[in-house]
């Protein structure tokens with residue numbers, strides 16, 4: 001599976017989170033590194049999707065990271081790039097393919113709570129600590145570990161209390 005590359009900040013940019021620049025950076029981050037929770041589904045009838053026959057009772061395991069990196073849906077599908085959320089006039093747009101919480105009737109029920117928690121946790125940590133990539137650690141490897149969710153590989157990070 002492809003992931004994002006290019007210049008990826010080690011922590012979310014610290015611009016004003018209420019500001020449009022904060023929003024596009026955050027969404028760019030969510031697109032590149034979705035937890036990609038996998039809730040299993042099952043077809044209740046024989047069906048056909050894009051020419052594929054899917055019999056009743058088939059287990060369906062969604063892979064949202066695929067649509068979040070799909071060629072043709074994004075200006076820079078494999079890069080961390082906030083411009084994926086800006087149109088030609090530099091205005092904020094949210095592409096239809098942006099669905100880290102899935103879509104449709106089974107969309108994540110906890111999206112609002114999760115966004116609020118993530119915001120509060122990130123802001124609290126960033127206000128209290130500096131996160132520093134150790135000089136001897138080499139380039140970070142952003143390839144995710146694939147499981148029920150996508151998780152980062154183990155890594156070392158220096159954490160300094162802000163004064």
Ligand code: HEM
Nearest residue numbers: 035036037039100101102103106107108109110111113114
């Ligand atoms: C970053 C955090 C989270 C992410 C990325 C996430 C993502 C998802 C995804 C992708 C699904 C699958 C939707 C589908 O089957 O198509 C889902 C389902 C669900 N999520 Fe979350 N979720 C998060 C946090 C939460 C939290 C905090 C709660 C509740 C407190 C929650 C409650 C649920 C429930 C109840 C469903 C099942 C919805 C249904 O099948 O009708 N999630 N979530």
